Amino acid sequence: MINNYLLKIDKLNIKFFSDQEIVDAVSDVSISLMAGEILGIVGESGAGKSTIGNAIINLLDGSAEILTGKVLFDHQNLVGLDERAMRIVRGSKIGMIFQDPQTSLNPIMTIGNQLIETIRFTKNFDKKTAQNEAIELLESVGIDNPKLRMKAYPHQFSGGMRQRVVIALALAGDPDLIIADEPTTALDVSVQAQILELIKSLCKKRKVGVIIITHDIGVIANTANSIVVMYDGRVVESGSVQQVISNPRHKYTKSLIAAVPRSDIKLGRFKSIDFIEGNKQNYQRIKLKNHWLGEKLNEKKSKKAISVFQLNKDFLLKKSFWLKNRVHLKAVNNASFEIEKGESFGIVGESGSGKSTIARLIAGLISVDSGSIKIFDQEVVENKKKSEVVNAQKEVQMIFQDPYSSLNPRMRVKDIVAEPIKFYKTASSDHKINEIVSDLLNHVGLGKASMLKFPNQFSGGQRQRISIARALASRPKILICDEPTSSLDVSVQAHILNLLKDLQDELDLTLLFISHDLPVIRQMCDRVAVMRKGEICEINTTENIFKKPKHSYTKELIKLIPRIENIN
Amino acid sequence: MNDKVISKKNGVQNNNSKIIIKKFTRPATIISLGLLFIIIFCAVIAPFLAPTNPYDLKVVSILDSRLSPGDSMFNGNVAWLGTDGAGRDVLSAIIYGLRTSLIVAISSALIALTIGLIVGLISGFYGGKIDSFLMRVVDIQLSFPAILIALVLLALLGKGIDKVIIALAIVQWAIYARTVRAAAIVERNKEYIQAASCLGLSDFFIIWKHLLPNSISPLIVLATLQTAHSISIEATLSFLGVGVPITEPSLGSLISNGFDFILSGAYWITFFPGLMLLATVAAINIFGDQLRIILNPRVNN
Incomplete structure (x- = not known):
């Protein structure tokens, strides 16, 4: 039972180096995830949540450096893995879903070709099998008439449909882990609900672990199993969804939850959200x-x-x-x-x-x-x-x-x-x-x-x-x-x-x-x-x-x- | 947290200015900029720098005609680059010619820039029929070779430095207009322009205060490169004999002046002005190219 984790991040420290200063992007973060589980990482922009996502797949940009800590994925430490080995992990073991489906698909390739290319790269299938696989994938992410849609270009899809294609691409290598960085932020509410539902059901069906990174704790409240709340590069609170949302212990978590607009009752003002935006000075308001x-x-x-x-x-x-x-x-x-x-x-x-x-x-x-x-x-x-x-x-x-x-x-x-x-x-x-x-x-x-x-x-x-x-x-x-x-x-x-x-x-x-x-x-x-x-x-x-x-x-x-x- | 974000951003900004300074110290930039400075400096102080005034008829003596480089002239001065058929010192003629060439090129570029800027901003801001009309005019203008239009214009206008400047400005405004329009359309659709019109500011005010400062940057590079271009067009026109008058020769007319003597072996009358023309155009072009790299935030090396 001890080593049952799909992903275990242990005391990860990441710093950004620039000419001017050194910024602690991630300090002492430990996270673990089981297969078939959905983990939500919540925090405002600049809290370091995307940095963790990128660190897992080794896609940190040049100025960032992992100082200490381990990223254990399937008992293999991903920190310090060379680019070749990492490519294999990235393609076939870990899939990524990005925020903006508009930019994460190649606009001049049909989605069919993009899928087939990925499948052939990760699984070494021949063209015919890859094509059948691609059609199956599109069907599984809820795209009608997948055979016909294979020939379509990304711009012929709506935002929500495009995000489904991105999910299909992420699934192409049969990954064990999917990292979704703000997957629904660019989408309408009605589409957002469908996409989250899709991620949830795929996770259950395929037994993949999912990490959803978002700034909106409301988005993952119904989707994730557990939540990690990050503030200023640190984990301030973690636990199951029920526990964190109904009984938040940290003041920041309370602020985050209070900041989510409620749809059931109208409140006069959002209360107790002072923790957000740091130690904000109160400026003299005028009469x-x-x-x-x-x-x-x-x-x-x-x-x-x-x-x-x-x-x-x-x-x-x-x-x-x-x-x-x-x-x-x-x-x-x-x-x-x-x-x-x-x-x-x-x-x-x-x-x-x-x-x-x-x-x-x-x-x-x-x-x-x-x-x-x-x-x-x-x-x-x-x-x-x-x-x-x-x-x-x-x-x-x-x-x-x-x-x-x-x-x-x-x-x-x-x-x-x-x-x-x-x-x-x-x-x-x-x-x-x-x-x-x-x-x-x-x-x-x-x-x-x-x-x-x-x-x-x-x-x-x-x-x-x-x-x-x-x-x-x-x-x-x-x-x-x-x-x-x-x-x-x-x-x-x-x-x-x-x-x-x-x-x-x-x-x-x-x-x-x-x-x-x-x-x-x-x-x-x-x-x-x-x-x-x-x-x-x-x-x-x-x-x-x-x-x-x-x-x-x-x-x-x-x-x-x-x-x-x-x-x- | 927020203060931190801001300080990070400030850091980025400082970095940007550092990167720009770094880019400025590249060898190609320094050399081209240095050369350009020397050329402009020579042109500005021509009367003090040139050994003789090549157009002062009292000094010019026919006895000195076609001396080869390094020979002594009748009055004892050394003609470092030789003399031309009329006995004028080629070095002095080049320095004075450079002056004429630069005046013509820079003033025509400025006039063309102003016209192009106004047309481009109006076209980009209003769009629709005004845009279609102005851009068709630009299309027609650009579909003729510049040298052809300049030739026709000069044939109509007659000779003179001012006429050449006008002709070159008319030849070049269209390319400025098109570039500005492209930048202006991008900026026009941004929300700060809409916010400004929401405030009820007049169109002129919005174009002047908001649109112009944000769409002018691509012109900096273009203007540099176009100046080099107009130097060569002017030289071509003068070579063909329709450019500046013979009393104020530019580099182009100097080249054409010595053309008759090449076969008789007096290569220097044509060669040195030609070399100067090449150096000037190359310096401006390389500097323009460097400027493009410096101003482009995406090129970071």
């Missing part, structure tokens, strides 16, 4: 009521912040000189809804459902085909007076999904935030502008010191705070948040969502919140619209959507939410 930011400007009498009526937008998919050869996609199809002043309105749907398009139409970033949009009773679509439209749209600000591309890399934070104030000359002097910007940055939790830095000196969550500060600097009344947290860690997400809620209360903002993540919507919104393929299926209060969904698609979506609270 917004008496501040420049809180000044009541041209108060609107209208109770409706946004009313959208029969909105339509087509995108040209295939260009052609001849009208009849052009192919259009109905991105938004007859959408109508109204948002009350001060309300949080959510739009939820899978990618490609048109929810972001609606946001961009309202913000005036793209033109409307037909229909009407009113911002505080001011028609903006068919209005001849350009100044009225500009004034109305100034009330609407947007926070974007990707914090890495939403800030101009060549401008200092100070200038980014001050831009709208300077452009509209809403503050009297440069001194005043500086004061406002510094107050704003303090208020969103960044501090004065960040003013002179450039965006690339900040992490994703901090960048999103800068985006929020910039949006607030033009003193909007409506804030559109287009998946503001979907590229962030769950823990950072909780902070950003708390900040948004605080700001909404303080400034009496109207929020239009767009997300594919139902639990987030549940925590943030008063009312929700569910979108599918450009159409709004259902609009109702959040409570009703979650408790009494009417539309079949809504029911389906609700059913697929990974639930951390079920464990308790």
Whole structure:
């Protein structure tokens, strides 16, 4: 019984060496895994979880070095194995599933050929047997009509299907261990559930050990058997899923669990998440009521912040000189809804459902085909007076999904935030502008010191705070948040969502919140619209959507939410 | 934790500047940059450097014509690189010619860059019909050989340094426009541009403050290489006799000047200006290539 482990990592220490400093990436980590077991490694970005995954298969990049410790796989120490021996282990004993299925498949090879190549390399099969094997594999990962799909290229598959192909590739060598690094982070919720279910059943059927690396403890709550929680390169807690989730001992684990948005009840704020983001200083928040930011400007009498009526937008998919050869996609199809002043309105749907398009139409970033949009009773679509439209749209600000591309890399934070104030000359002097910007940055939790830095000196969550500060600097009344947290860690997400809620209360903002993540919507919104393929299926209060969904698609979506609270 | 992340990032940045310095100390970079400096320096201080003023008719004497390199001239000066058919010192003529060549090349490159930048940014920012129209103009421009267009233009405009500069600018703007457009389209689709238009900033402001600084970097290398290109086009034009006027000869006109004497054995009148032209173009080209390596973060060796 003693040596029954499939994988045993013993006191692993990894350091990153650079010219400037030495960083402890992984310190004293010991992990063990049995065949047929699923182990989840959880932690925020930079916690060293991916480094462990890469260390197992010896794919650490040049600056990292394993100092001490062993990685025992099938009683063989993988540390220090030469490249040849390692290749055999990598191909036939250990399979990898990466985060982004878009980049982990070769775009110019059919998936059939990619599978056949891998099978022939690892098993020395002849072409015919390999082909049959490949078809079988595709079938086992749930791809319909596998014989036909063998001839397809990766771009002809959807994200979820592609991830299935990646799993098939990982299984091709009949591995004993599969390492999945954030396997569902790039996927929609509904697809995520299917992929996790697939991994679970394959693990059971084939008796392989699986390591799932993720930042979202909610994702693996229903999938994994045991969990290892990592913080700053160390294992802070480990144990079975039940034990760790229902009775977390370490403060960090508690924070992580508290940060997962719950889908069963709406909580006011995410509580006890202070441990995350390190010893964060509390910056002096300002009293917004008496501040420049809180000044009541041209108060609107209208109770409706946004009313959208029969909105339509087509995108040209295939260009052609001849009208009849052009192919259009109905991105938004007859959408109508109204948002009350001060309300949080959510739009939820899978990618490609048109929810972001609606946001961009309202913000005036793209033109409307037909229909009407009113911002505080001011028609903006068919209005001849350009100044009225500009004034109305100034009330609407947007926070974007990707914090890495939403800030101009060549401008200092100070200038980014001050831009709208300077452009509209809403503050009297440069001194005043500086004061406002510094107050704003303090208020969103960044501090004065960040003013002179450039965006690339900040992490994703901090960048999103800068985006929020910039949006607030033009003193909007409506804030559109287009998946503001979907590229962030769950823990950072909780902070950003708390900040948004605080700001909404303080400034009496109207929020239009767009997300594919139902639990987030549940925590943030008063009312929700569910979108599918450009159409709004259902609009109702959040409570009703979650408790009494009417539309079949809504029911389906609700059913697929990974639930951390079920464990308790 | 976060502070650590930041300090790591800072570390990376310092590393980047270190890597850039490291790349700058490669032999090819140093040599080409050094050569370039010398060439530009010579051109700038030409009146002080040249032994004689080759265009001062009081100094030039027909008795000195076609002296071979190293011979003494009538007034006692040594003609290190010989003299041409009119008795002018070839070394001095080269130094002055270099000046003309560089002025023409650099100013035409700057004008072409400005036009190309404006067209490319407008095209990339607005897209659609404006883009299609401007890019078709660029296509037409690029489908003719540069030298042909320059010849036609100079035939129409007449002689003169300013005319040559205009002709070279018209020949070259299209390639700048196309490069800038490609960079601008990439940047235009990033969310910070959308955020800026969301703030209601004017198009001009967005293009000027956001789009321009982020799409200009590919032009640095291109501008260097194009300067070398325009030196050679100018030399070709002058050689063909449609370039700069004979009173202000460039390297090209010096080469054509000595062409008649090659068969009679006075090779130096053509050879040395040619060598100078080669050195200048090669130095700029190699430096441009090195610049491309330095500025490309992916090339790390």
